[in-house]
Amino acid sequence: MFYLNIKLDPWGHMDISDYSKLYELFGIEPIDTVIDDLRVKHRFFERRVVFGHRDMGKWIKNFYSGEKSIVLTGFMPSGHVHLGHLMVIEELKYFQKIGAKVRVVIADAEAYAVRRLDRDLTIKYGVEYIAHALAWGLDSLETDFYFQTNYSEDYYRLIHFFSRKVSFNEMEAIYGELTPAKIVSALTQVADILHSQLKEFGEYRNIIVPVGADQDPHIRLTRDLADRFSNELGFVRPSSMYHKFITGLDGNKMSSSRPDYAIFLLDDNDIVAKKIAMALTGGRATADEQRKLGGEPHKCSIYQLYLYFLAETDGELRDTYNDCISGKVLCGQCKKRALEKLLILLNEQRSRFRDVVESGVIDKVVEKPKF
Amino acid sequence: MFYLNIKLDPWGHMDISDYSKLYELFGIEPIDTVIDDLRVKHRFFERRVVFGHRDMGKWIKNFYSGEKSIVLTGFMPSGHVHLGHLMVIEELKYFQKIGAKVRVVIADAEAYAVRRLDRDLTIKYGVEYIAHALAWGLDSLETDFYFQTNYSEDYYRLIHFFSRKVSFNEMEAIYGELTPAKIVSALTQVADILHSQLKEFGEYRNIIVPVGADQDPHIRLTRDLADRFSNELGFVRPSSMYHKFITGLDGNKMSSSRPDYAIFLLDDNDIVAKKIAMALTGGRATADEQRKLGGEPHKCSIYQLYLYFLAETDGELRDTYNDCISGKVLCGQCKKRALEKLLILLNEQRSRFRDVVESGVIDKVVEKPKF
Numbered sequence: 001m002f003y004l005n006i007k008l009d010p011w012g013h014m015d016i017s018d019y020s021k022l023y024e025l026f027g028i029e030p031i032d033t034v035i036d037d038l039r040v041k042h043r044f045f046e047r048r049v050v051f052g053h054r055d056m057g058k059w060i061k062n063f064y065s066g067e068k069s070i071v072l073t074g075f076m077p078s079g080h081v082h083l084g085h086l087m088v089i090e091e092l093k094y095f096q097k098i099g100a101k102v103r104v105v106i107a108d109a110e111a112y113a114v115r116r117l118d119r120d121l122t123i124k125y126g127v128e129y130i131a132h133a134l135a136w137g138l139d140s141l142e143t144d145f146y147f148q149t150n151y152s153e154d155y156y157r158l159i160h161f162f163s164r165k166v167s168f169n170e171m172e173a174i175y176g177e178l179t180p181a182k183i184v185s186a187l188t189q190v191a192d193i194l195h196s197q198l199k200e201f202g203e204y205r206n207i208i209v210p211v212g213a214d215q216d217p218h219i220r221l222t223r224d225l226a227d228r229f230s231n232e233l234g235f236v237r238p239s240s241m242y243h244k245f246i247t248g249l250d251g252n253k254m255s256s257s258r259p260d261y262a263i264f265l266l267d268d269n270d271i272v273a274k275k276i277a278m279a280l281t282g283g284r285a286t287a288d289e290q291r292k293l294g295g296e297p298h299k300c301s302i303y304q305l306y307l308y309f310l311a312e313t314d315g316e317l318r319d320t321y322n323d324c325i326s327g328k329v330l331c332g333q334c335k336k337r338a339l340e341k342l343l344i345l346l347n348e349q350r351s352r353f354r355d356v357v358e359s360g361v362i363d364k365v366v367e368k369p370k371f
Numbered sequence: 372m373f374y375l376n377i378k379l380d381p382w383g384h385m386d387i388s389d390y391s392k393l394y395e396l397f398g399i400e401p402i403d404t405v406i407d408d409l410r411v412k413h414r415f416f417e418r419r420v421v422f423g424h425r426d427m428g429k430w431i432k433n434f435y436s437g438e439k440s441i442v443l444t445g446f447m448p449s450g451h452v453h454l455g456h457l458m459v460i461e462e463l464k465y466f467q468k469i470g471a472k473v474r475v476v477i478a479d480a481e482a483y484a485v486r487r488l489d490r491d492l493t494i495k496y497g498v499e500y501i502a503h504a505l506a507w508g509l510d511s512l513e514t515d516f517y518f519q520t521n522y523s524e525d526y527y528r529l530i531h532f533f534s535r536k537v538s539f540n541e542m543e544a545i546y547g548e549l550t551p552a553k554i555v556s557a558l559t560q561v562a563d564i565l566h567s568q569l570k571e572f573g574e575y576r577n578i579i580v581p582v583g584a585d586q587d588p589h590i591r592l593t594r595d596l597a598d599r600f601s602n603e604l605g606f607v608r609p610s611s612m613y614h615k616f617i618t619g620l621d622g623n624k625m626s627s628s629r630p631d632y633a634i635f636l637l638d639d640n641d642i643v644a645k646k647i648a649m650a651l652t653g654g655r656a657t658a659d660e661q662r663k664l665g666g667e668p669h670k671c672s673i674y675q676l677y678l679y680f681l682a683e684t685d686g687e688l689r690d691t692y693n694d695c696i697s698g699k700v701l702c703g704q705c706k707k708r709a710l711e712k713l714l715i716l717l718n719e720q721r722s723r724f725r726d727v728v729e730s731g732v733i734d735k736v737v738e739k740p741k742f
Contacts, residue, residue, distance in 0.1 A: 109531035116535060119603075149528040154741060156527040157520040160480035160559070163552040164487060171551060180542060180554050181534040187551065188531070200741065232490075233742070369570065370525060371604070 022213055028052040028242060034060060035254070041244045042094045046241065046314065047307055050210070052242040054219065059239035062206040063100060069197050070204035071095040072238075073211070074105040074189070077125035079119055079256030080264045081132045084246045086349075087308055089136045091243070092143075092209045101204060102143045104133065105192045108369065109148035113181035123147070123369060127362055132265055135352035140365050141147040148188055150369040154200040159184070164227045166221070174217040197235050207238035212245055249279035261342070263305075263342070265349055272346065276302070276339045282324070294325040302338050310341045310357040332341040393584055399423040399613060413465045415614065416677055417685065420458070421581070425590065425612040429441035431608035433577040434471060441567050441575035442466040443609075444582070445476040445560070448496035448625030449488055451635045452503045455617045457720075458679055460507045462614070463514075472575060473514045475504065478518035479740065494518070494740060498733055503544045503636055506723035511736050519559055521740040525571040529562040530555070536599045537592070545588040551709045561593045567723045568606050577607035583616055618675040620650035625659060634676075634713070636720055643717065647673070653695070654702040665696040673702070673709050681712040 022028045031052055035045050037060045044050045063069040073088055096102045106126035111117045130145050166187070168178070175182050196204040211219065220239045226235040248254035248261035255262060261279075263272060282296030282303065297303040303324065311317035323329035356362070393399045402423055406416050408431045415421045434440040444459055467473045477497035482488045501516050537551070538560070546553050567575040575694040582590065590611045619625035619632035626633060632650075640688060653667030653674065668674040674695065682688035694700035727733070 061473040109528070113531050113535040149531055150524050153521050153523065153527075155627065156524075157740060157742070159530075160484050160520055160555060162553040163550075166551050168550055179534075179539055180537050180558065183551050183554050184531060184534040187555065198742075202605070369528065371528070371569075 022052060022216075024243070026216055028054060028213070028216065031056075031241070033057065037061070038098075039064070040094075040098050041315070042091075043312075044087070044091060044094070044308075047317070048056050048244075049308060050091070050241050050243045052213065053240060054223075055237065055239040056208065056241050059206055059208045063098075067206045068101070068202065068204045069099075069206040069208075070103055070202070071208050071210065072100040072103050072105070072193055072196060073109045073209060074192055075126070075129045076107045076115070077111055077129060078115055079125060079259075080266060081129055082254055082256060082262040082264045083305075083309065084128065084254040084262070086132070086136065086265060087243065087246055088210060089138065091135045092133065093137050095208075096138060096142060100208075101196075101202070102138065103196060104130070104143065104145045106130070106145065106147045106366075107189075109188055110185040112149075114179075114185045119371075127366075127368070131353055131356045131362055131368055132349070134356045134361065134365070135349055140361050143365070145366040147366065147369050148192070150367055151243075152200070154198060155191055155195045158195055158198075159187045161229065161233070162187045162190050162225055162258070166225060170221070170224075174221055186221070187219070189218060193219075193222045193238055194226055194229075194235055198233070205234075205236050209238055209240045211240060211242060213242045216240070216242065246308050247301050248331070249275055249301045251280045251299070251301055255297075261301075263346075265346060267346070269343055269347070272343060273339055276335050276342070279335070281331040281335070286328055289331055291327040294327040295331065297321050297324045300324070300331075302335055305338050305342060309345060310338055315323045375482075384493070393423060393587075399425060399584070399587065400427070402427075402612070404428065408432070409469075410435070411465075411469050411590045413462075414683075414685070415458070415462060415465070415679075418688070419615075420679060421462070421612050421614045423584065424611060425468055425587075425594075426608065426610040427579060427612050430577055430579045434469075438577045439472070439573065439575045440577040440579075441472040441474055441573070442581065443474050443476070443564055443567060444580060445478050445563055446497070446500045446631040447478045447486070448482050448493045448500060450496060450630075451637060452500055453625055453627060453633040453635045454676070454680065455625040455633070456500065457503070457507065457636060458614065458617055459581060460504045460509065463504070464508050464595070466579075467509060469515060471579075472567075472573065473509065474567060475501070475514065475516050477501070477516065477518045477737075478556075478560075478563075482690055483520075485550075485556045490742075498737075498739070501737055502724055502727045503720070505727045505732065505736070506720055511732050514736070518737065518740050519563070521674055521738055523571070525569060526562055526566045529566055529569075530558045532600065532604075533558045533561050533596055537596060538673055541592070541595075545592055557589070560589060561596050564590075564593045564609055565597055565600075565606055569604070576607050577606075577726055580609055580611045582611060582613060587611070587613065617679050618672050619640070620646055620672045622651045622670070632672075634717075636717060636724070638717070640714055640718070643714060644710055647663050647706050647713070650706070652702040652706070658701055661701055662698040665698040666702065668692050668695045671702075673706055676709055677711060680716060681709055713722040 023030055029052060031045055031050050034057045037057060071092060106129060108122045108126055111122040112119055126147060134140050160330035166242060171183060171186060172178055175186060193209055195201050196207060221235040226237045229235040237307050245253040247260060250261040280301045282300035284293055306317055306320050311320055379443060394401055400423060402416055402421050405428045408428060442463060463473050479493050479502060480496055482493040483490055497518060505511050542554060542557060543549055546557060564580055566572050567578060594608040597608045600606040616624040619629060621632040634646060651672045652673035655661040655664055677691050682691055714738055
């Protein structure tokens with residue numbers, strides 16, 4: 001999940017067939033065109049959780065040719081970390097494992113200016129994101145974290161630079177009704193994506209940005225601005241890849257704003273159990289009917305948990321799917337198994353999270369804004 | 372001269388009577404209300420070159436009570452330094468002499484983004500401004516200089532902060548048609564004026580900003596934003612004072628954009644002589660007529676030079692005035708004396724300027740942007 005707050009979800013809640021529209025409408029390429037180029041796979045690609053990209057083939061080729069390569073993403077620190085965020089952290093972990101540099105921005109400027117959130121709370125949440133990223137296995141020595149409001153002059157200079165070469169109409173087309181806050185935040189986001197190309201930040205010209213599909217307009221703006229600064233700053237277009245959002249337990253996008261339907265990484269076990277018990281499934285009206293007709297996993301929020309996190313092998317995922325549609329395993333049993341697996345995952349993560357917090361490593365990996 | 376580029380001169384070229392309209396229309400106070408509070412006078416106040424203010428009485432009172440006090444101004448590095456800029460430098464020198472802190476911003480971000488000037492040239496001009504300020508007598512150890520694109524995160528954070536509490540309509544009312552560049556630059560300007568109140572920048576809450584009258588809308592925006600951050604950051608409203616622009620040799624505002632009618636501090640002597648020879652005066656059609664009717668100093672660009680720089684005592688200025696209106700001294704003779712005095716001033720300044728440049732002190736007082 002990228003961090004922009006702007007409401008820009010022209011596709012609403014999409015099932016897999018809707019995603020294919022993006023290919024036609026916006027020129028996003030199907031992920032299938034590059035999966036084979038990856039020497040190390042990840043279930044997110046193979047299960048089409050990551051479903052599309054722009055120029056990812058170029059990124060992969062450059063990466064394997066030994067070019068300095070980076071993956072950049074951002075988190076909007078507007079609430080506690082849930083499984084939707086963990087998906088992005090898992091993507092970062094994958095890229096770090098195969099050898100790319102990882103850089104993560106905490107979008108505290110935008111949280112303050114556009115979302116109008118409490119400043120202290122924002123910083124606290126930002127730290128929580130970083131702690132979870134480290135607890136999930138990102139290397140504290142190899143991952144760069146920064147707060148938007150606490151970086152260096154060479155980064156902020158880009159915001160001024162970009163403002164020269166972007167028009168009001170262009171931004172309005174992307175962001176709808178503009179405010180000064182939206183304009184400053186949007187240009188800050190472009191700086192977040194492109195600054196790593198500068199010598200001062202490691203000169204990583206091979207950049208990939210994992211985002212949700214709704215963020216593609218920002219990616220296009222960023223690519224346009226990269227073109228406009230190709231002479232002046234030597235910028236090249238970043239690549240991007242697009243993931244689906246994990247579904248919340250009510251069947252809509254998982255979001256901190258509807259906490260009853262999100263699984264937060266720090267939820268107590270009994271809270272998780274209650275949420276799973278209440279979760280929307282693809283079950284039928286009666287058990288008999290379900291035994292006869294089978295369940296509908298594509299409508300099931302529990303199946304999503306298997307798809308994203310709980311089914312580690314494709315075989316296990318296929319079995320779960322087949323057991324459902326054949327009517328062999330009913331929702332109660334399936335939920336029970338999901339809960340068991342989920343609690344193991346969460347308990348391990350919480351334990352590592354506590355270790356990270358107690359170790360004091362956060363203060364070594366990121367400097368918090370003074371105010 | 373403050374640095375904002377935005378066209379906002381509702382008053383056009385004003386003579387002294389027009390300035391009084393500002394008092395009624397915008398609530399600017401006449402400078403007369405505070406001159407007596409200043410223990411050390413300056414000819415700019417007494418000659419009404421500085422003609423108005425907002426809350427300057429408060430600033431003076433706080434200053435003499437021993438409160439930390441600062442004067443902040445900015446230069447748009449869009450060309451070589453001329454006498455109009457020297458007037459502002461002289462104001463700063465006065466404030467430094469009486470004991471206030473002086474801080475000067477080079478508006479290179481705005482020069483780049485709004486004025487769309489060449490970046491390298493802008494930085495070069497910025498350095499020229501600083502060198503002239505030091506050559507004119509600002510203390511290199513006591514004056515802070517910075518480039519907008521090369522400051523610290525605690526300053527840039529303010530731009531994000533301010534963006535939250537300002538509306539599009541408010542800015543449009545001040546700046547006319549908005550562009551992303553204008554919005555970012557305007558908020559940067561507010562940060563320039565207010566950042567000195569932060570602990571990180573010396574905690575100077577008693578701020579005065581000398582500007583041209585056309586910049587007053589920006590001062591009002593800044594004062595409003597100071598109010599809106601009074602709780603969060605403890606900001607208080609800055610004071611301001613307003614000067615008239617020195618007239619160019621064609622009778623319009625002196626400006627780098629009409630170089631033939633401006634006296635640049637680095638102009639060669641023969642160039643200066645030619646410009647003075649061509650300068651608009653308040654002379655009559657014939658010498659005879661002038662001897663009979665007298666000249667019109669309020670229409671004369673040479674008289675302006677006396678008013679601002681060449682007449683050091685009020686007695687000398689009065690004599691020059693009387694010699695003109697009585698027809699006793701004609702334009703040729705008056706120009707000759709002006710040229711002599713001007714060349715002395717310029718030659719001395721150029722000599723000190725060269726010393727400053729050769730001393731390498733610039734690199735000690737300001738860090739130039741990396742790109």
